[in-house]
Structure formats: structure tokens, C-alpha cells
Amino acid sequence: MGFLTGLLWLAVAIIAAMASGWLFRTAAVAVTPRGISKELKTAPLTASFGMFMILCYLFVAFFAPIIAPFSETEVVGPEFLFPGDNPEFLLGTDNLGRDMLSRMIYAARNTVGIAFVTTALAFIIGSVLGLLAAIVGGWLDQLLSRTVDVLMAIPALIFALLLLTIVGTSIINMIIVIALIDSTRVFRLARAVAMNIVVMDYVEAAKLRGEGLWRLITREILPNAMAPLVAEFGLRFCFVFLTISALSFLGLGIQPPTADWGAMVKDTATMITFGNVTPLLPAAAIALLTVSVNFVVDWQLHRASGLKE
Amino acid sequence: MSDKEVLLTIRDLRIEGRADEEWLEIVKGVDLTLHKGEVLGLIGESGAGKSTIGLAAMGFARDGCRISGGTIDFDGIDLRNAGETTRRGLRGKRIAYVAQSAAASFNPAHKLIDQYAEGPVQHGVMSRGEANSDAVELYAKMQLPNPDEIGFRYPHQVSGGQLQRAMTAMAMACRPDLIIFDEPTTALDVTTQIEVLSAIRDIVEQFDTAAIYITHDLAVVAQMADKIKVLLKGEEVEEADTRTMLNAPTQDYTKSLWAVRSHARAEQPSVPAGTTPVVSVKGVTAGYGTLDVLKNINFDIHARRTVAVVGESGSGKSTTARVITGLLPPRQGEILFNGSTLPPDYRRRTKDQLRQAQMIYQMADTALNPKQKLRELIGRPAQMYLGLSGKALEERVRNLLDLIELEPDNYIDRLPSELSGGQKQRIGIARALAAEPQFIICDEVTSALDQLVAEGILKLLDKLQAEFNLAYMFITHDLATVKSIADEVVVMKEGVVVEQGPKSEMFQPPHDPYTELLLSSVPEMDPDWLDKLLEERAAGGAGASVEGAGN
Numbered sequence: 128m129g130f131l132t133g134l135l136w137l138a139v140a141i142i143a144a145m146a147s148g149w150l151f152r153t154a155a156v157a158v159t160p161r162g163i164s165k166e167l168k169t170a171p172l173t174a175s176f177g178m179f180m181i182l183c184y185l186f187v188a189f190f191a192p193i194i195a196p197f198s199e200t201e202v203v204g205p206e207f208l209f210p211g212d213n214p215e216f217l218l219g220t221d222n223l224g225r226d227m228l229s230r231m232i233y234a235a236r237n238t239v240g241i242a243f244v245t246t247a248l249a250f251i252i253g254s255v256l257g258l259l260a261a262i263v264g265g266w267l268d269q270l271l272s273r274t275v276d277v278l279m280a281i282p283a284l285i286f287a288l289l290l291l292t293i294v295g296t297s298i299i300n301m302i303i304v305i306a307l308i309d310s311t312r313v314f315r316l317a318r319a320v321a322m323n324i325v326v327m328d329y330v331e332a333a334k335l336r337g338e339g340l341w342r343l344i345t346r347e348i349l350p351n352a353m354a355p356l357v358a359e360f361g362l363r364f365c366f367v368f369l370t371i372s373a374l375s376f377l378g379l380g381i382q383p384p385t386a387d388w389g390a391m392v393k394d395t396a397t398m399i400t401f402g403n404v405t406p407l408l409p410a411a412a413i414a415l416l417t418v419s420v421n422f423v424v425d426w427q428l429h430r431a432s433g434l435k436e
Numbered sequence: 437m438s439d440k441e442v443l444l445t446i447r448d449l450r451i452e453g454r455a456d457e458e459w460l461e462i463v464k465g466v467d468l469t470l471h472k473g474e475v476l477g478l479i480g481e482s483g484a485g486k487s488t489i490g491l492a493a494m495g496f497a498r499d500g501c502r503i504s505g506g507t508i509d510f511d512g513i514d515l516r517n518a519g520e521t522t523r524r525g526l527r528g529k530r531i532a533y534v535a536q537s538a539a540a541s542f543n544p545a546h547k548l549i550d551q552y553a554e555g556p557v558q559h560g561v562m563s564r565g566e567a568n569s570d571a572v573e574l575y576a577k578m579q580l581p582n583p584d585e586i587g588f589r590y591p592h593q594v595s596g597g598q599l600q601r602a603m604t605a606m607a608m609a610c611r612p613d614l615i616i617f618d619e620p621t622t623a624l625d626v627t628t629q630i631e632v633l634s635a636i637r638d639i640v641e642q643f644d645t646a647a648i649y650i651t652h653d654l655a656v657v658a659q660m661a662d663k664i665k666v667l668l669k670g671e672e673v674e675e676a677d678t679r680t681m682l683n684a685p686t687q688d689y690t691k692s693l694w695a696v697r698s699h700a701r702a703e704q705p706s707v708p709a710g711t712t713p714v715v716s717v718k719g720v721t722a723g724y725g726t727l728d729v730l731k732n733i734n735f736d737i738h739a740r741r742t743v744a745v746v747g748e749s750g751s752g753k754s755t756t757a758r759v760i761t762g763l764l765p766p767r768q769g770e771i772l773f774n775g776s777t778l779p780p781d782y783r784r785r786t787k788d789q790l791r792q793a794q795m796i797y798q799m800a801d802t803a804l805n806p807k808q809k810l811r812e813l814i815g816r817p818a819q820m821y822l823g824l825s826g827k828a829l830e831e832r833v834r835n836l837l838d839l840i841e842l843e844p845d846n847y848i849d850r851l852p853s854e855l856s857g858g859q860k861q862r863i864g865i866a867r868a869l870a871a872e873p874q875f876i877i878c879d880e881v882t883s884a885l886d887q888l889v890a891e892g893i894l895k896l897l898d899k900l901q902a903e904f905n906l907a908y909m910f911i912t913h914d915l916a917t918v919k920s921i922a923d924e925v926v927v928m929k930e931g932v933v934v935e936q937g938p939k940s941e942m943f944q945p946p947h948d949p950y951t952e953l954l955l956s957s958v959p960e961m962d963p964d965w966l967d968k969l970l971e972e973r974a975a976g977g978a979g980a981s982v983e984g985a986g987n
Contacts, residue, residue: 328802329805331763332803335761337782350805350807350808
């Protein structure tokens with residue numbers, strides 16, 4: 128019986144998700160200008176739901192101080208309240224008696240913001256170097272590619288831990304370390320994609336015209352390499368997100384008392400043995416965002432590759 | 437012919453293709469009747485629906501297409517309503533298909549004979565041993581060299597022409613009643629094309645096989661087909677017996693197709709002695725790695741003159757262009773521009789030197805950045821070399837669009853993907869012109885285009901040459917194009933200039949044997965041309981003593 132109820136709830140959740148996706152798509156098509164709404168019409172329900180959820184996350188992250196009922200760090204009640212125990216603390220309290228809901232809301236700001244900055248940085252470093260290696264070739268390509276090979280040979284999480292212990296834990300350091308490690312993956316992709324583009328006649332024509340390196344990269348190659356890079360950006364974002372959460376869980380990421388989903392799981396982990404769902408809530412927040420981003424990325428990949436159903 | 441039994445009947449065939457979430461009709465009610473042992477030529481421009489109809493004759497529609505109406509009756513079997521098993525039983529066994537690019541259609545991981553035997557063994561027509569000995573027999577009939585051994589090679593170990601013949605032999609494996617040839621010689625050189633054509637014709641006659649021969653080349657279809665059907669945008673224009681069709685076409689469209697090679701440029705007066713040529717290639721030897729692709733090439737190109745560089749694939753035509761543009765610095769020799777030496781590497785040339793020599797590419801699809809609008813594509817050279825910007829730049833782009841006969845207001849903000857093949861090639865021309873050069877290299881600019889469209893491009897190039905005093909180097913393998921546009925001809929073979937001189941001399945005997953071979957290999961509209969040529973070659977004439985590039 129309990130299993131059946133669970134299935135029922137799952138079905139309800141999926142239907143609700145698809146319905147919200149449909150509503151969101153209809154609304155978005157109505158309000159956006161013609162060019163964008165034409166694209167949006169082609170979005171499947173999963174992607175619409177994904178976009179809707181991402182927008183929700185962004186909204187929460189931007190207006191955290193307004194939405195959150197309590198402050199991020201303040202101890203406001205007894206420890207380890209179950210969700211629903213006290214209507215004042217909707218999602219209960221954590222191991223120090225801080226309001227779970229408020230901390231979840233603030234964490235959206237910290238975790239998502241840092242993940243975004245890190246991914247962007249990884250992309251700027253990785254794609255610029257990757258495109259450069261593809262165009263210039265020769266010894267520069269060899270040097271960059273072999274360096275990247277060496278960096279990729281070391282398991283990412285262990286390497287990040289190692290570097291963070293060397294340079295010390297701070298948010299800036301963490302952003303730089305993760306961005307550097309992730310840029311190796313972006314480099315590989317950007318170089319592979321650009322390799323196919325530099326042999327095109329239009330690039331040869333641009334070279335013969337006497338265009339400089341910067342213009343070759345930004346005007347001729349990058350726009351044509353955009354689709355796979357954007358898709359990769361979405362996936363990378365999820366990985367970075369998980370890396371940050373993993374680092375926080377291990378105690379080397381975002382430092383307390385700053386709220387962060389990964390660290391929140393760690394802090395409240397013991398409560399699961401008492402039947403408290405509190406540690407699952409931040410984990411669910413991570414999962415939901417990851418799934419949403421991937422829905423959107425899938426749709427974009429599908430469009431870029433021109434695949435049919 | 438018509439007293440024979442009917443093999444294939446197609447009535448009111450309609451096929452739809454999916455584009456932008458919509459089904460559009462691409463074949464609009466075509467009828468077709470094919471008797472046993474008869475060859476039907478399907479001709480038309482790209483997009484006419486030739487290949488789609490060819491595939492429909494097998495009861496097949498490509499991905500994204502569907503057969504939406506009409507009947508296809510093959511020897512009493514209704515192919516539209518037959519189950520997949522029935523259709524699968526027919527394909528390969530009773531209906532075979534020969535694709536345009538044999539190189540892309542063979543599986544590179546298996547030997548030719550294994551791929552040959554697959555069909556007959558699968559359909560239970562022959563045992564593996566029988567299939568192998570049968571293959572050798574057919575390879576011999578297709579005049580492949582070493583028929584005993586060639587089957588044991590991999591596809592990359594034989595030449596393009598041989599591969600196409602091996603594929604035809606493979607289609608013959610089960611002795612089908614019907615073969616569909618989809619442009620089997622389009623990707624081949626003229627000299628190789630002859631061999632494939634005669635081999636296909638012999639084998640079709642010997643086994644009394646019916647065939648649908650799809651091509652855009654009228655001269656080729658004239659040799660192969662008993663009757664011809666002309667298609668335009670998915671509709672039939674007319675159908676008639678080959679000779680009737682060639683001598684007395686009734687429709688305007690057919691007449692325009694027939695008349696397409698009429699363009700011929702006015703004879704230019706010979707250049708006065710002592711004039712400095714715009715471009716002069718002096719003793720150039722160049723190559724990749726240790727291999728010399730070009731050996732001691734010399735020729736001059738004068739202002740307002742077109743030099744056609746002719747040769748088969750691998751003859752070094754495009755490499756010559758790469759040397760002139762500076763992409764491949766020569767080992768020996770030099771390039772003179774208006775009498776002064778150009779630096780061998782393009783990176784060392786000045787902006788002005790780069791501006792003076794422009795290039796138009798064969799594949800307009802890959803030569804135009806798909807993410808840039810025409811405004812930027814054409815405007816960039818003008819902005820870069822002439823320093824134009826803002827209003828002046830916009831004005832210049834509009835002028836150029838006018839020059840290439842595209843309406844500026846309508847086209848200036850389009851992307852290349854919103855243009856047809858011919859229009860894209862025009863943009864390539866406009867981009868070259870935007871730099872205001874003295875010299876333009878045209879690398880096979882018309883070979884990817886339909887004949888009518890190519891004709892338009894040639895006329896445009898001719899007009900622009902007169903207007904701007906341009907010197908052209910025209911790389912091509914198509915001698916018909918040479919006839920219509922060149923002043924001087926350079927014939928190349930394996931990196932050496934075989935013969936060069938004014939056009940009028942080149943097309944008059946006596947020729948170098950290789951030139952003779954090339955010239956005689958260009959198909960003519962006369963349906964008896966192939967027979968005559970083969971007779972002549974058997975007697976030792978028409979360049980029979982030299983080998984084409986394919987073998």
C-alpha cells in the first residue's frame with residue numbers, strides 16, 4: 128500500500144511538473160518578442176519545466192533577503208525541529224537551531240552564484256586556450272594539450288582537495304581552483320570542435336584576407352562552435368555545482384556559517400537516523416536544479432545537432 | 437520497346453518532406469511506366485525530386501520523407517501496401533540501387549567481395565562459393581583490372597572509378613529486374629566517367645535489366661537511356677523517346693536546358709608583346725612533405741584575360757592556386773605580381789598585396805561563414821582594405837549586391853542558409869569584388885551548381901571582368917566551361933603543364949595525346965557519341981594511348 132501511495136505521489140509530481148512546464152511555455156511564448164517565442168514554441172515540456180525551475184531558483188537567489196523569514200546565521204529556535212513541528216519554522220531547524228527554510232533560500236544565492244562564476248571562468252580559460260591551440264597549432268598546441276593531459280590524469284576531486292590545502296580555503300581560492308581544473312575539460316572540447324572549423328574555406332578566406340588572430344577566434348570560429356559549447360556549459364555547471372557541494376561536505380568548500388546546500392547536508396546528516404527528512408531537503412534542491420539544467424541542455428543539444436526524434 | 441512486358445508502374449506518386457514542423461509536398465503526382473529491359477533517364481536540377489522518385493521505386497522514403505499518395509506497382513506487387521518483409525525480400529534481389537558516391541557507400545571495414553556476396557547469400561540465391569566465382573566473372577565483365585584479385589581489396593585500395601564499377605557489379609549480383617542508378621558518374625573525372633558509362637551500358641544490355649538512370653547531365657543521359665523524363669520541382673515537364681527528346685523538345689523548360697551551353701565569350705584581341713602580366717607564375721615547384729605535387733610550372737595571366745587551368749583530380753590545379761595565394765610557399769620559383777615578386781608566405785604579404793588577389797571557392801557552403809549576415813560577409817573586405825564604415829560601407833555593400841543581381845533591401849540581412857546554391861556563389865563573387873582586386877582565382881566555381889545556374893554565374897563573371905578589367909585564373913575540370921569562358925588554356929597532368937596556349941589553338945588539332953583524351957571524353961548530346969568514341973579508341977585514336985587519372 129505504501130508503495131502504491133508512493134507511485135501515486137510520483138505520478139502527481141510528474142503531472143504537476145509537466146503542467147507547470149506547459150503553463151510556463153504558454154506564458155513565455157505570449158510575453159516574449161516574436162524571434163524568441165518562435166524558438167520557445169519548439170521546447171519540449173521537460174525543457175519548459177527546466178527553464179521554469181531555473182527561473183525560480185534565480186528569483187529566490189536574487190530576492191533571498193526579502194523572501195527568507197529569518198536571517199541566514201541567526202539561532203532562532205530549538206535544535207533539530209522536524210518539518211511541521213512548529214508552523215513558525217516550516218522546514219524545521221538544524222543542529223544549531225537555525226531556520227532550515229531561510230538557510231535553504233540563502234544557500235541558493237551562495238551555491239548557485241559561486242557555481243555560475245566558476246563555470247564561466249572555466250569556460251573563458253578553456254575555450255580561449257582551446258581555440259588558440261586549434262588555430263595556431265604546432266608547438267603551442269602540443270604544449271597546451273600535453274599540459275592539459277597531465278592535469279586530467281589526476282582525479283579531479285583529489286586534485287582540488289590537494290590544491291585547496293596548499294593555497295588555503297577561501298571562496299576566491301575555491302573558485303579559481305575548480306575553474307582551473309574544469310577548464311581542462313572545456314579546453315578538450317573547444318579544441319576538438321574548433322579543429323573541424325579551422326579547416327573550413329571561410330576560415331582560410333579570412334586568413335588570406337589578413338585577419339588577426341583575435342578576430343579569427345571571435346568572429347569566424349567562436350560563433351560556429353557556440354552550440355556544443357553552450358550545451359557543455361550546462362553540463363559543466365552541474366558538475367561544478369556537485370564539486371562545490373562535495374567540497375563543502377568534506378569541509379573544504381564554503382565555510383560556516385555561510386549557508387550552502389552541501390554543507391547543510393553534512394551538518395544535519397546525523398538526523399536521518401532519527402527519521403528526520405531535514406538533510407534530504409538541500410540534497411533535493413541540488414538534484415532538482417541539476418535535473419532542470421540538464422533538461423534545458425538536452426533540448427539545446429538536440430537543436431544544435433539537428434537530430435530527429 | 438513498348439511491346440515488352442511492363443515491369444514498374446507508378447501512378448500519381450506524391451511524396452512529402454518534413455521541414456520546420458510542416459509537411460511539404462516535394463513530389464507532386466508523377467506517373468512512370470517502365471518496361472522490362474528498358475532504361476529510363478530521369479533528369480532535372482537539384483531539388484527536382486529525381487532521387488526521391490528513384491528511392492520510391494523501391495518502396496522506400498528517406499528519413500523525414502513519407503509517401504503520401506499514389507500507387508507503386510512492381511511486377512504485380514503493390515509496394516506501397518506490401519509489408520516490410522516483402523519489400524526487404526525484393527530489395528537487393530529484384531531491385532538494386534547504385535548510389536552516387538561509391539566511396540561513401542561501401543563499408544570501409546570489409547573487402548569488396550565480402551560486400552558483394554552479402555546480398556546473394558542473404559537472399560539465398562547463391563552459396564558463398566558460387567557468389568565468389570560469380571563476382572570474379574562480373575568484375576571481368578565490368579573490365580576491372582585483375583578481376584581475380586580485386587575483390588580481395590578494401591574499398592580504399594581501389595580508385596573511384598573502379599569502386600563505382602565494383603558497386604554496379606554488386607548491384608548485379610542477384611541479377612535484379614530493375615537497377616536504380618543515382619548519379620553514378622557525377623563524382624568522377626571525365627576520362628573515368630567514360631569507362632564507367634560503357635561498363636554500365638554493356639552489363640545492362642547483356643542481362644536485359646531495366647534501369648532508372650538519374651542524372652543532371654543531359655549528355656550522359658543521352659548515351660544511356662531509351663527514353664527521358666524531365667522533372668522540375670517535383671512535377672513532370674515532359675517524357676519522350678531519347679532521340680525525339682534531344683531533337684525536338686516541346687516544352688520551354690526543356691529547351692532552356694538544351695540550350696544552356698550556348699554562352700561563349702567574345703574573342704579577345706591578343707595581348708601586345710611586352711605587356712607586364714598581372715600574375716606570372718615562374719618555374720614553380722611545390723609540394724607537401726617530400727612529395728613534389730607541382731613541377732616547374734610557368735604561365736602568365738594578363739589583365740582582362742581568363743586563363744583556364746584544366747586537369748583531372750590530382751593534377752595539381754588547386755595546389756597551383758594555393759601557391760599563388762601564399763598558403764603553400766613553393767620550394768623553387770616565384771610568383772610575380774605586376775612584375776614585382778610576392779613574398780612566398782601569405783603572412784608576409786602586405787595588406788595591399790593580399791587585397792589584389794582574391795579567391796572564389798568551389799563550395800560556397802563552406803566558403804561563407806554560416807553565422808554572418810551578408811552585410812558583414814561582403815562588407816568586411818571593404819571595411820578592412822578600403823577603410824569604409826557606417827553609411828559608406830552600407831552603400832558599398834548595396835552596390836555590390838546590385839552588381840551580383842540580388843535585390844539589396846531583400847538580401848542584405850540574410851544569412852547564407854537562407855540562400856540557394858547559386859545565390860551563395862554570387863555572394864562569394866561579391867566578397868571577392870569588395871576588395872577591389874585586379875586578380876581573382878575561381879576554383880571550380882560552377883561545378884557544384886546546376887547547369888542553368890552555372891550559366892548565370894559564368895555570364896556574371898564575364899560581365900564583371902569587362903567592367904573592372906579583372907584577370908581571372910579559372911580552375912576547372914569541365915571542358916565545356918573552358919570553351920565558354922577562357923582566353924587561354926593550361927592543361928595539367930600530375931603536376932606538370934602538358935600543353936598551354938590560346939583557346940582557339942587548344943581546341944584545334946593537333947593536340948598533345950593527353951589533351952586529346954580529355955577533349956574526346958567530354959560527353960556530347962549525340963546519343964551515338966559513346967559508341968563512336970569507343971570504336972575510335974579501339975582503333976587507337978582519341979587519346980587511347982594515355983591513361984586517365986583514375987587508373
